[in-house]
Amino acid sequence: MVRSARDDDADAIEVVLIEAFEADDRPAALVRALRASPAHLPELELVAERGGVVVGHVVLSRVHVVDATRARHPVLALSPLSVRVAVQRTGVGGALVLEALSRADASGEPLVTVEGHPSYYPRFGFGLARELGVTMALPNWAPPEAAMARLRPRTRHWPQGRLEYPAAFETVLEEEQLP
Ligand SMILES: CC(C)(COP(=O)(O)OP(=O)(O)OC[C@H]1O[C@@H](n2cnc3c(N)ncnc32)[C@H](O)[C@@H]1OP(=O)(O)O)[C@@H](O)C(=O)NCCC(=O)NCCS
DSSP states (O other): OEEEOOGGGHHHHHHHHHHHTTTOOHHHHHHHHHHTSTTEEEEEEEEEEETTEEEEEEEEEEEEEEOTTOOEEEEEEEEEEEEOGGGTTTTHHHHHHHHHHHHHHHTTOOEEEEESOTTTGGGGTOEEGGGGTEEOOOOTTSOGGGEEEEEOTTOOOOOOEEEEOOGGGGGTSOGGGOO
16 A cells, blocks of 8 residues: 555654664765754655555655756756665555655646666666756766656656755765755
8 A cells, every 4th residue: 555654654664764774874864854854745745555464655755857048947866766675675665756756747847857777677667857848967977868758648848957866965975966
């Protein structure tokens, strides 16, 4: 079952994040920072439950595309996505991503970006961000194909330019990538 995250899920979500990211605490710090920031959209933070236990988590948050005239356009970023190790590869991550995208589409959001595994996200409609005219700075370790984006179905016009992350992302991005 996938549902909106509640305030009292915070500890369980932290367990999922720490386990999925193998004790790297930066994704958990990102989620805490997002929740305390205007970039957080509570209806787009979701958990997956199995047997009443939170086993997966995803959050879409507010970021902006800055175009050639320096105008800022709101779009969404999917990050992080995490699933408890024992239930990975059983469809939990997919269910979370599909529900998050469905909610984003229903809200009229034109574009969702992700920095992630190039072999995982295309199944949800993500493609190379640069082919949609969106450039994303990536950490040094990420391959260029990790910069992906997905349009809301039947979208004909969308913002193009450089992706600007809010300050909450400073836990996971290098300083020069921040606005
Ligand atoms: C990546 C992750 C969220 C996928 O969730 P999941 O519930 O295991 O995924 P699903 O069951 O919906 O989909 C399974 C498919 O995802 C793909 N997949 C799973 N983990 C993957 C990984 N690390 N890299 C690339 N593809 C992966 C595989 O194609 C798999 O299909 P297969 O079992 O037929 O090979 C989960 O493995 C996870 O939490 N990993 C650690 C944290 C992480 O890397 N998060 C992503 C940050 S972008």
